[in-house]
């Protein structure tokens with residue numbers, strides 16, 4: 001028997017066709033996929049047996065795609081703030097991870113992150129953290145779509161002793177995600193400064209033979225530029241290119257410190273870029289030249305980074321920051337307008353994951369990964385330009401409903417697959433354990 005449902009929103013923001021807001025439309029969902037987008041009256045007449053969901057104060061849009069997360073780090077939110085990337089990582093985060101990260105930490109942190117992301121309209125996230133099988137298990141349990149990065153890092157961690165073990169563990173992650181319809185995986189080398197040439201060559205080779213995408217922090221902080229010259233005698237992107245990494249299967253996260261030649265190379269190779277403006281601002285890493293990347297034809301998506309550097313997983317807030325920064329840093333108020341910002345947080349993310357034909361817009365044949373936002377709050381009234389209200393005015397708690405593959409993960413603001421009180425209670429236990437206030 002097919003499970004069919006009619007979603008009946010006040011406004012539809014489908015992302016494709018581009019720059020279109022539709023009124024009086026219905027979205028029919030059958031067996032987890034979008035079956036049709038058609039006028040409301042026609043839908044009601046043709047499909048009288050379908051379950052109906054009235055969204056008369058809402059805009060219905062594709063679910064948001066958070067293109068860079070370290071979900072378990074939700075338990076390190078506020079642990080070490082107001083620091084630069086190198087001090088933050090080396091003196092605070094890596095020691096804490098060495099001491100505390102375990103399967104239990106990853107499980108509880110991921111549940112906390114899932115609750116926050118679903119409440120904020122996110123239906124898919126691109127992950128990078130230790131114990132990736134545990135993250136995969138929690139995402140599957142919560143019903144969220146996820147691409148799970150298998151870390152590759154040249155230092156011992158509580159999860160793996162070094163590159164050999166990281167790569168061996170990628171095989172067991174692969175077996176696991178193949179059995180889960182909402183999951184996929186990438187290889188996730190941490191950064192150019194934590195994986196040597198031999199390790200990166202093995203990543204490039206495995207990516208080519210196994211078809212795994214590669215997801216990596218690249219050129220986040222200014223010191224990476226000099227360090228690459230010192231350690232390797234060449235600039236970062238030339239090195240990545242020599243090692244065979246730069247391709248349309250490569251997702252480069254941050255990309256703050258780029259030259260004009262770098263931008264040209266990235267565009268030529270079809271590399272995808274993930275912009276994480278709030279983490280870059282908070283760690284004082286700088287501002288990615290997004291307007292120039294877009295002008296060069298690069299696919300730019302958006303991510304929050306972990307809650308230890310952001311300090312939230314609110315992708316809607318992130319896209320507002322991205323839109324405002326693009327204007328402020330380019331001097332062009334039309335840079336990254338509201339339509340472009342919404343596309344960046346939906347379809348561009350899907351494309352970066354190789355899922356552009358399945359996700360990121362409301363079109364027949366795509367997965368029903370959807371989010372509805374209630375616009376009736378004072379903050380989003382009146383409704384002159386709905387796309388502007390979404391980007392420049394709304395807060396993420398105005399998302400009331402979220403579906404992944406047609407399954408409701410949030411209805412009328414209530415999560416259906418996670419017990420928020422339990423998730424928060426568990427986080428509080430970690431708070432006690434880490435006892436950062438006493439330290």
Ligand SMILES: CSC[C@H]1O[C@@H](n2cnc3c(O)ncnc32)[C@H](O)[C@@H]1O
Nearest residue numbers: 070093128129130151153190217306
């Ligand atoms: C290999 S698992 C992830 C690893 O990355 C660390 N991390 C978190 N945020 C950042 C960032 O912005 N730049 C570099 N590294 C980051 C995280 O703490 C884990 O150790």
Ligand SMILES: [Zn+2]
Nearest residue numbers: 068217305306
């Ligand atoms: Zn990161």
